[in-house]
Amino acid sequence: MTAGIRHDDLRKRNRALVIRAVRRAGQPSRTELAGLTGLSHSTISAIAADLIAEGTLAETKPADAAASRRGRPQVALALNPRAGAVATVVLSLGRLSVALVDYAGTVVAEQSERLPTLTAEPGALVARVTAALRGLLARGGGDAGRLMRICLAVQGITDSAGRTLLWSPITPHSDIAFAPALEKAFAVPVAVVNDCNMIATALTWRAPQRHGDDFVAVLLSNGIGMGLMHKGALFSGTRSSAGEFGHMIHRPHGALCRCGRRGCIEAYAGNYAIWRKAEGHDEQQRPVADIDAGAMAALAARARAADGPERTAFRAAGEAIGFGLGSLFAVFDPAPVVFVGQGTAAFDLLEPVIREALGRTAGGQAAGALAFETEANELPLIRHGCAMTALTQLDRAVFALGAEPAAARGRAVA
Amino acid sequence: MTAGIRHDDLRKRNRALVIRAVRRAGQPSRTELAGLTGLSHSTISAIAADLIAEGTLAETKPADAAASRRGRPQVALALNPRAGAVATVVLSLGRLSVALVDYAGTVVAEQSERLPTLTAEPGALVARVTAALRGLLARGGGDAGRLMRICLAVQGITDSAGRTLLWSPITPHSDIAFAPALEKAFAVPVAVVNDCNMIATALTWRAPQRHGDDFVAVLLSNGIGMGLMHKGALFSGTRSSAGEFGHMIHRPHGALCRCGRRGCIEAYAGNYAIWRKAEGHDEQQRPVADIDAGAMAALAARARAADGPERTAFRAAGEAIGFGLGSLFAVFDPAPVVFVGQGTAAFDLLEPVIREALGRTAGGQAAGALAFETEANELPLIRHGCAMTALTQLDRAVFALGAEPAAARGRAVA
DNA sequence: TTCTTTTTTTCGAGGCTCGAAAAAAAGGGC
DNA sequence: GCCCTTTTTTTCGAGCCTCGAAAAAAAGAA
DSSP: OOOOOOHHHHHHHHHHHHHHHHHHHSSOBHHHHHHHHOOOHHHHHHHHHHHHHHTSEEEESOOSTTOSOSSSOOOEEEEOGGGOEEEEEEEETTEEEEEEEETTSOEEEEEEEEOOTTTOOHHHHHHHHHHHHHHHHHHHGGGSOOEEEEEEEESSEEBTTSOOEEEOTTOSOOOBOHHHHHHHHHSSOEEEEEHHHHHHHHHHHHOTTTSOSOEEEEEESSSEEEEEEETTEEOOOSSBOOOOGGGSBSSTTOSBOTTSOBSBTHHHHSHHHHHHHHTTOOTTSOOOSOOOHHHHHHHHHHHHHSSSHHHHHHHHHHHHHHHHHHHHHHHHOOOOEEEESGGGGGHHHHHHHHHHHHHTSGGGTTTTTOOEEEESOOHHHHHHHHHHHHHHHHIIIIITTOSOOGGGTTOOOO | OOOOOOHHHHHHHHHHHHHHHHHHHSSOBHHHHHHHHOOOHHHHHHHHHHHHHHTSEEEESOOSTTOOOSSSOOOEEEEOGGGOEEEEEEEETTEEEEEEEETTSOEEEEEEEEOOTTTOOHHHHHHHHHHHHHHHHHHHGGGSOOEEEEEEEESSEEBTTSOOEEEOTTOSOOOBOHHHHHHHHHSSOEEEEEHHHHHHHHHHHHOTTTSOSOEEEEEESSSEEEEEEETTEEOOOSSBOOOOGGGSBSSTTOSBOTTSOBSBTHHHHSHHHHHHHHTTOOTTSOOOSOOOHHHHHHHHHHHHHSSSHHHHHHHHHHHHHHHHHHHHHHHHOOOOEEEESGGGGGHHHHHHHHHHHHHTSGGGTTTTTOOEEEESOOHHHHHHHHHHHHHHHHIIIIITTOSOOGGGTTOOOO
């Protein structure tokens, strides 16, 4: 049963509303906030005064634009960058990228390094992440507030509570409990999330009006991932991050997938699958760990040049993605798709096939009109999504509450 | 931007909370309500007094159980059956069933009649529904409150606003705007909904603890439908009712489906598909409109008796459902499944194949442990789901608001 | 310098929920 | 039959919160 709304919840909710409006609008005045939130000027004034007194918001220089108007000039409000800081960790195949982001969302420091994820033991992975974060804090810690949240994104399946990496192609180990380990090291709540979910999150922040309340982000790389925005909220599974588009079944009993099963979409559309087919290997052959971008570019070039096995392989990939999207759209309704990652380099080869396949499905009636976009580099999106996930969590769980009981800090993520 | 919470919204929300708690609990006392809602006794007392004065709730005889306790006896509260009434309409292939349900959820009157949906013009369909409802009101209207909502369930795809039947196998016509037509005739808000969504809704009301916050209801009949409860809420598409499990792709370029496309799950698992394959017809043959239950029972009997084409057909059906659920679970995470409808008569033939196929998918790791249930008769569930949909809509949109402006009635469903 | 315009703050009114205490309505014991 | 105990329900005042109206503040315009 949903709990009743108590009187003091009212303030918390409206504080959260104001903080969220400031985060979205950038530098709104109190008058703008009243318009955005629907609250009265008096209420905004009171809440803003509290938030400023607590150090969550700060008044800034008059917004440069529209400076020459009559009347009392608006005072712009902004998030206080030093109210806190969050760290993002992006763990991908062979690479670890970390960043420190202040409360206003500005990246204060970042670094990236090679990390042999396929051979490292879980303890070593945690140790490397911990060391990288410590280095980051040492270098950038002075320029931001106290570290208050960590968000770690990784390819694969995480539990819905954001505690554990259940399975990932970047490591042979499963059930790696990153969150408890990092929480012990840094004494702040940690969230472990799926990389594609962060891509979708980042896209909504980057262009809310363009990527509306409903769209799909599909990551094309060695594996196939998906992040899904449904009715304005990030879609996730009941027990895990789910949204495993790459492991929907394209052909029952079909090609061998990296996950060990047969016929998954990824077993046709992942880089390893395109390479395997283009090279003429048996589709039951064990997938290779990674195909470098150069090799994929060479395949694509040959596919463009002549109608050989390479072109057939890319056609098979496009068909798997198209029919898969069709199945997805049968359940969710059609939505724009943003293709992200290295695989978009060959999107010219994939798109016609995807649209053709999609047109043969129930969900793809408007296949021709459906908007596709591409974006080659996923890392900045993942990092941005992590930062916004951690910051909005902070907004709700810490700064909306006001007078924070010290004990509430450093506890598990809600 | 979400609107700020105004002070008067507080009361509305808590009134809605109390009404909902009474609807779920049946005959709770004020003390129980305080526990269920988390509101204080004083608040419950005040809200209950208002609701009783308005005629929404009524005090009833002391709840029969636990009568012999010390202390002031609890006064049971219940929904006032005469506070209003809703009508349910279930339109299926060749049949129209209507019922009148009072505010407490008791069926006051019902009737069912044959209706040649495949040949009737849209106008005639609306006219027949209107006539049936008028007859119902004439017979049962005196025993319930004023008619305040109508909920019409039908196989097929409806728009997400619940205004229009976009496509349905029961009629060759598309885009039938039932809601505006019936709203004109009865001057009350009308919702047009998908039948399988109502099945899922009914199951949550019938056994909330058993069918938890996440389960799938799959309708096995001539077509294949699905209702999906995800994180405690009915899942629906962005533009339509969606959840079209039957039209996810099982085999690209595969068997001809009733929807005109190829390879849909339904084209293997629907009655017409099983019959077509068992009879040895080409899988590209145009599906027949309906197979009667007797013929399907005969097929099942032959399938059980010997390993012939009938058994192969049921195997193909089970495989389509199993792999389809696997794809679904890749996106939503695995959940218990309730199979409903005539097709459950042959569930003994389907289940082993479904589990085997599911075990070969990413979502089906726990395929052996996954709970399956069957329920042969879908009509009572659909009706129940419709009634609860209409009643809870009434709870929120009318009775939670209190002093209702007369103008607000008879308007479109939110 | 004074007027106009726009933003922000102040102030009292009205509502809502809550806790504590009182009232109500039984059963139990002598 | 009367008084005590127990449990439920109502009453009452306190404390917040939001709101609208009015006042104050801070500019440009005349």
